[in-house]
Amino acid sequence: MANHKVMKYQDKDNEEQLHLYLDLIDEVRMNAKQRIARYKNLIARQYDAMVKLRHFKIGDLFLKKVSLATRNSAHGKLGPNWKGPYRVINCKRQGSYYLKALDKRKLKHPWNVEHLRRYYQ
Incomplete structure (x- = not known):
């Protein structure tokens, strides 16, 4: 057809x-x-x-996000989502910060601002 x-x-x-x-x-x-x-x-x-830029000063206190790789599996889903407090000791470039724990132990790698939250005392 x-x-x-x-x-x-x-x-x-x-x-x-x-x-x-x-x-x-x-x-x-x-x-x-x-x-x-x-x-x-x-x-x-x-x-x-x-995008909302966040600027932090050296010496501010922060909590860092607990990733799935570093989360304690014994706690399950009820484990903490944030760890800290940590102090900012250096800023190599905007949005990338080096942290130090309050017991003077430095973290090796810089942390992105997306994984940080301000700590209020």
């Missing part, structure tokens, strides 16, 4: 359209790349608008 597409199909026009499309493929690709770049810039601006 013939439908509208089959009835209107012409082999010569189809070949011409395919060759024309192959000639314009570079332009189509360029347009797609530009659209992707605009979309990525839009998403980056929206994300940056929602």
Whole structure:
């Protein structure tokens, strides 16, 4: 049973359209790349608008988040989520802090600000 597409199909026009499309493929690709770049810039601006920067001073007290790897499995889900307090001793770059426990023991690696919470006495 013939439908509208089959009835209107012409082999010569189809070949011409395919060759024309192959000639314009570079332009189509360029347009797609530009659209992707605009979309990525839009998403980056929206994300940056929602990010709230947190600045800490050296000497402030913080709690650090307990990760799944360091969590005591004997406590189960009722174990503490935060550990500390720790004191900030150095800031190598914004958002990355070196910590020291109150018993003067330094932590080897810097901690990201996402994993820190201010400690209030």
